[in-house]
Amino acid sequence: MRQASSPAHRRLLTGAAAGLRRRAARVARSPRAVVLVVAALVATAFAATPAYADDPGLNCAATATATISVTPNPVLYGHNALVQWSADCVANTAEDVLVISGPGFNPSTTVFPVGGGSQSVFIAQTGTVGWNVTVVDTSSDTGFSRDLASVSASVVGVTTVPDVVHDTLAQAGQALSSAGYVLGSVGSVVDCDNINRVSSQTPGAGTALPAGSSVSVKIGKKPAPPAQCQ
Missing domain, CATH: 1.20.5 (Single alpha-helices involved in coiled-coils or other helix-helix interfaces)
Known part of the structure; x- marks a missing residue:
């Protein structure tokens, strides 16, 4: 005890x-x-209490999150791709906007409200393409902006125009068809070195061009008499 x-x-x-x-x-x-x-x-x-709590526009810009994607990925040259995005933040106001930049978008004029959307864009570039989402607080007292998300894709299926200069018209048409193009307008030009053959083509050889596009040619001819080829 x-x-x-x-x-x-x-x-x-x-x-x-x-x-x-x-x-x-x-x-x-x-x-x-x-x-x-x-x-x-x-x-x-x-x-x-965050420093921006008394500024609704900056509050949204500072807390925003976003996603962006492109379909298909990789993208196909000469075809459309679908760019989709979404974004959210704390209490967005009319001062808060999203800017989408990349092929098919003009960031100086294409401004979207916070939320989401999609846009079909034509792929006319080679190599790698990319898109970005930026949130901007447009109020004059802050001018705050922040990159939120980005996506990139390689471009596949790139085809180029074959060289048909010096070909006959029939040969040029066959070469273009085999490459996936069509023979466009046919003109003529004085060219003593390529009489009855392709003197020039538009677009030029090696140009990346979507399949199905047309290629114009000019066929060489003799000068009008009394001029003669030397």
Whole structure:
């Protein structure tokens, strides 16, 4: 069984407790303690309230998220691709817009509200193509913008115009057909080195051109008399 504390022991404990209370009171009344308390309160307020909380436009721009995709991926040269995007933020306002940049979009004029959408674009570039989503706070007091998402795709199925210069008209037509093109307008030009043969073509050889496009040619001919080929 535990024995009861002696009177002397109880007096010692009581005195120690009183001393701790007096020390705590002195610390609470000191200027340094007041400064520490105020600093803690200010830090807590900033942590709980973002700096942009009183600016709805900036609030959205700073918290926005977005996605963007292109279908198909890789994209096919000379065909359409579908670019789709979506975005969200905290309490967007009329000051907040999305800017989509990339092939088929003009970022200086094509501005979209926060939300989402899609657009069919024609792929007329080679190599790699890409699109970006940027959120912009258009209010005059901030002018804040931030890149949110991007997507890129390689371009496949690129075909180029064959060289048909010096070919006969029949040969040129066959070469163009085999490459997936059609013979367009046929003109003539004085060319003593290519009489009855292709003197020039438009577009030129090696030009990337969607299949099914037409290629125009000019056939060489003799000069009108009395001029003669030398």
